[in-house]
Amino acid sequence: MRTRLFQDPVDAAAVLRDGGLCAIPTETVYGLAARADEASAVARVFEAKGRPSDNPLIVHLGDAAEADVIAHVTEVGRALLDAFAPGPLTVVLPARLGLPPAVTAGLDTVAIRVPAAPLALAVLGKTGPLVAPSANRSGRPSPTTWEAVIDDLDGRIGAVLQGPPTDVGIESTVVDATGDTPLILRPGAVTLDALRALVPNARAVDPGAEAARRSPGTRHRHYAPRARVRLVHSVDQAEPAPEAAWIGVSEPPPGYAQVTACADAADYARRLFDAFRRADAAGLGRIDAEVVPEVGIGVALLDRLRRAAAG
Structure with missing residues (x-):
């Protein structure tokens, strides 16, 4: 099967209505x-x-x-x-009957979101609800460009809707809203402080907690490049080498094969997975990733970095 490249959401929607698979750009990452x-x-x-079949999917909607x-x-x-x-x-909510069991991984809850990316909304307006996990091979860094989708899934899916690089760069915040207390199951760009401004009793749960099973991206190896990810707390811990890459908010000493120096934590999150993939494409063996303060989007960024390093 040859994966087709589209630029018109009408073409992508036609593939999906016929039961095919098409990767589409959202504001977080490209979704399959x-x-x-x-x-x-x-x-x-x-x-x-x-x-893995025990990993639930997020249902994407065109309107809340x-x-x-x-x-x-x-x-x-x-x-x-x-x-x-x-x-x-x-948002994770009690599920109504009717969805295929694989969508919810057999749970009694369903995860839903409305993406903000115009191309994704244009597709959803012509298809109705879609599942759309990150458009990569399981365990690999999520794709933030259509080229990254092709790297992982060319010939395995029907089509890719070509769009710009994603704005956020990491997957959505997942919040369990089945009860009176919102629980962050997976951190993302919508922060705990933003949630508490709306619902003051919102809190985060440990990734290993039982409640986290209701969220994708918490139970299995995720976000890891082939290169070894080494977390460093400052440029003083940098170890430049011809087979290594650097990513962080600081400028490292010379000697790295690749350097991604980011303006701030949000820029770091936006560029993280692309930097991982570029290091792999160059055959590098190590990525030194600078740790950032665990505030704001830094919470989600560190979650992805720690998972990548563990992988």
Whole structure:
């Protein structure tokens, strides 16, 4: 099978309505989209990615009003959707009957979000709800460009909708809104402080907690390049070498094969996965990744860095 490249969301929507797979750009990362209501299409997502079957999928909607069709929207869930949709926030809610079991990994909850990227919304407006996990082979760094999708999935999926590099660069914040207390299951660009400004009792849970099972991206190896990721706390710990890359908010000493010096934590998050992939493409053996303060989007950035280093 040859993966086709499209620039028109009409073409991407046609592939998806027919039950095919098409990668689409969202504001977080590129997602591998398929019809959420068709079990065979959902199964092909797992096959193309090599994704573990106990890893639930996020259902993407074109409008928050569609949430009532697939979920029992709680009072907290409604407040979160009203405040943050469209945007990089996924809300976990009690699921209604009717979705293929693979979408929820057999759980009684469903994760939903409304992406903010215009191309994603244009597709969703012509297809209805879509599952759209990151469009990469399972365990690899998520793709932030259409070229990265092709690197991982060329010949394994029907099409890619070509768009610009993603704005956020890391996956959405996932919040459990099944009860009265919003629980961050996976950190992202919507921070705990932003949630608490709306719902003061919001809190984060440990990634190993039982509740985290309701979120994708918490139970399996994720975000890791082939190169070894070494976390460094300052440029004093830098170890320049011809087989190493650097990424961080500081300028390292000379001697690295690749250097990604970022303006701030948000820029770091935006460029992280692309830097991982460039290091792999160059055959480098090590990536020195500078640690940032664990505030704001730095919480999500450090989550991805720690997982990559563990991988």
